[in-house]
Amino acid sequence: MTMGLLDVPGPLFGAVESALADFMPPILRLCLWAAFGAWMSIELYRLLSPQGRITAAAQDLRHAQAKLAGFDGEFQDAMPLMGQMIRASGRRLLLVFPAAIAASLPMLALLVWLDGAYSARLPGPGEPVAVKAEPASLEARWQEGSVGQVIVTDQAHRPVVSAAVPAPVPTIHKWQWWNALIGNPAGYLPKEGPLDRIDIDLPRIEVLNVGPGWVRSWEAPFFAVFMVFALFAKWARKVI
Numbered sequence: 001m002t003m004g005l006l007d008v009p010g011p012l013f014g015a016v017e018s019a020l021a022d023f024m025p026p027i028l029r030l031c032l033w034a035a036f037g038a039w040m041s042i043e044l045y046r047l048l049s050p051q052g053r054i055t056a057a058a059q060d061l062r063h064a065q066a067k068l069a070g071f072d073g074e075f076q077d078a079m080p081l082m083g084q085m086i087r088a089s090g091r092r093l094l095l096v097f098p099a100a101i102a103a104s105l106p107m108l109a110l111l112v113w114l115d116g117a118y119s120a121r122l123p124g125p126g127e128p129v130a131v132k133a134e135p136a137s138l139e140a141r142w143q144e145g146s147v148g149q150v151i152v153t154d155q156a157h158r159p160v161v162s163a164a165v166p167a168p169v170p171t172i173h174k175w176q177w178w179n180a181l182i183g184n185p186a187g188y189l190p191k192e193g194p195l196d197r198i199d200i201d202l203p204r205i206e207v208l209n210v211g212p213g214w215v216r217s218w219e220a221p222f223f224a225v226f227m228v229f230a231l232f233a234k235w236a237r238k239v240i
Contacts, residue, residue: 049099
């Protein structure tokens with residue numbers, strides 16, 4: 001099974017992306033996804049968190065901090081005030097934590113899908129692709145076709161593994177426990193086979209054509225727009 005739990009919304013994201021691609025360039029689609037992710041995260045957190053109790057806990061924490069800041073005495077006499085501040089801080093954290101975790105799950109699913117959709121692309125005809133296998137005693141090469149393929153051979157040039165690469169996946173490996181959450185669209189290597197990992201140096205997608213490499217990829221513009229919209233949504237919805 002190549003799909004993990006966080007991959008389940010992927011087909012829906014892909015359908016929306018296909019519809020937007022007809023009239024919107026990649027950078028604008030990415031900004032739209034960032035705005036949607038920010039709104040979704042803040043709104044889910046607002047709905048799932050006990051905002052009234054969090055507000056009361058935040059007020060208790062501020063009062064405890066003010067008392068401790070205004071205290072002028074021996075250290076041991078300040079211990080009750082420090083305990084009060086720690087308890088107020090812990091109470092606020094316990095109220096925030098469950099909702100924050102739950103609200104982050106759809107965002108994690110979106111990030112997983114974005115990484116697959118915007119990180120790399122399959123090479124064009126004749127475009128060189130470097131491939132490395134582990135262990136290093138095995139040799140790997142890219143083979144063009146209707147579907148990209150990696151051919152791995154031993155030192156005697158005998159075939160060991162032939163792995164199809166139907167999606168732009170930079171790594172193929174044996175199944176790990178975390179693949180239950182995030183799957184590999186290209187599948188997995190045989191568990192008992194001699195090959196542990198294949199690394200494929202696929203061409204990177206650039207959503208911007210200016211600046212250094214790390215700015216051109218999807219992560220920098222996405223998270224910049226995400227932070228702006230998240231702060232605005234938090235302020236507009238009066239979320240604590």
